[in-house]
Amino acid sequence: MTQTYQVLARKYRPETFADLIGQEAMVRTLKNAFAADRIHHAFIMTGIRGTGKTTTARIIAKGLNCTGPDGQGGPTTEPCGQCDSCRAIAEGRHVDVLEMDAASRTGVNDIREIIDSVAYRAASARYKIYIIDEVHMLSNSAFNALLKTLEEPPPHVKFIFATTEIRKVPVTVLSRCQRFDLRRIEPEVMIAHLARIAGKEGAQINDEALALITRAAEGSVRDAMSLLDQAISHGAGETGADQVRAMLGLADRGRVMDLFEAVLRGDAAGALQELAAQYADGADPIAVLRDLAEITHWVSVIKITPEAVEDPTVSPDERTRGADLAGRLDLRVLARMWQMLLKALEEVAQAPNAMMAAEMAVIRMTHVADLPTPDELIRRLQDSPPPPLPGGGGAPAPQGGGGPGAIGRGAVPIGGGGAQAALAGEPSALAQYATFESVVALLRERRDIQLLTEVEGDLRLVRYSPGRIEFEPTESARADLAARLAQRLQHWTGTRWGVSIAKGGGQTIAERKDAEAAERRARAMQDPLVQAVLAAFPGARIAGFKAPVETAQEVAEAALPEVEDEWDPFED
Helix, strand or coil: CCCCCCCHHHHCCCCCHHHCCCCHHHHHHHHHHHHCCCCCCEEEEECCCCCCHHHHHHHHHHHHHCCCCCCCCCCCCCCCCCCHHHHHHHCCCCCCEEEEECCCCCCHHHHHHHHHHCCCCCCCCCCEEEEEECHHHCCHHHHHHHHHHHHCCCCCEEEEEEECCHHHCCHHHHCCCEEEECCCCCHHHHHHHHHHHHHHHCCEECHHHHHHHHHHHCCCHHHHHHHHHHHHHHHCCEECHHHHHHHHCCCCHHHHHHHHHHHHHCCHHHHHHHHHHHHHCCCCHHHHHHHHHHHHHHHHHHHHCHHHHCCCCCCHHHHHHHHHHHHHCCHHHHHHHHHHHHHHHHHHHHCCCHHHHHHHHHHHHHHHHCCCCHHHHHHHHHHCCCCCCCCCCCCCCCCCCCCHHHHCCCCCCCCCHHHHHHCCCCCCCCHHHCCHHHHHHHHHHHCCHHHHHHHHHHEEEEEEECCEEEEEECCCCCCCHHHHHHHHHHHHHCCCCEEEECCCCCCCHHHHHHHHHHHHHHHHHCCHHHHHHHHHCCCCCCCCCCCHHHHHHHHHHHCCCCCCCCCCCCCC
């Protein structure tokens, strides 16, 4: 009878605690607990996929029920593997070790079967052991039904849970279990383990290929074993790094670093040519961008902690290049590229054509590669002389304080605060409305937005005196504007107002504001600092203007009011 092939992940599954790799803290705790006879009645194993959660559960089950080769042994952390219990558990046929997949049996009825069976002693073993895999998939009702039995199980019952989503397990369950967090396997340990397995299988696979498999496995032993199994078949017994890259759809790491340097040089043509060459050789565009993001992260970490360059999954040539890049690149440039790569990965994943999206991402990154950082831009503007004006001749900066202060000159004050203070002593009821601007301020204070908009946009003032307004309406003004304005002012001030239509009005408030904004823009465009900024950022435009006085007013309005000191009854 021909023996069925067994995959490496199952063939070399650990049988004892000594075979577990990378979980020394958990192994030490369990060994001490077994030696001191302080074995908990419930364990929960958590960690990423492929770190040995279910395997550890089976080893614990074997250790609890092992009787030794002579049949006289007790619980041990070194199960013999020869007694009936050890062999039956290893083959998954022991009647007293029950494994349940909570992903397929999630209901309270499934848990009720366990609750009904715990009262009966083990048929042939020392303990009746329930192993529940992916326990976080149980329903809330199932968890609640299990709580009482989990807290006070019979002496012959042990529970062992395994989960990858520990946050989904209720706290009431966690508090009744002894928790073990299984760690990702370190790259050095993983490479040594894979090399040992490859040697047992008689396969020739070099260290660089093993490093690629380790990096792709991301700390999961099962993933690494499955990839090793595939790599051995792919290489027909002798496997190199190029074959593993082809198998994983990865680009050559050295060529990805070439692409990385081309992008940072701003060489768009060279970067696109390298990307196209890698794509033609079978590299997945999204895998190339992931590699670029990984290199960006790696170089950034090296810049902060230089010892990070000694990564066992990276070849010596890559370490040299990484250290050189970390010494030459600014951290702000790396952070900017990281953000752009994250955005590019989202776009490539959603785009109908991944290669086109990757090319557009590379073009964007090369375009911003030569842009200065904010501090570099400030230094350049401070150190370089002002550029000549468009008309030639190098006109000097505007007098009276150029820059932001000059932009705000000529603004018309709104509100008439100075007029109000000057006329405060007059007895007249209309003294506080000495100027037309104070009338506009009254409209704004009363929040009559429609009338305020009409006054600012459709009223050309001819003459004004307190209580009397003469204006020329625009073509779009409503016919009853004068009557409505007089009625509202009389209602608010308690005094009759005369509002009439005349000829010879000037600009409306809105037209005057537009003219002032145009004057500000023209004056700002002549400022050397503004010209330098626009020259440094092609395509940039001025979005708006704000005088320092306006900024100060906004800050004052947004500030919290001062609170007077409250009287303290206990103060002497």
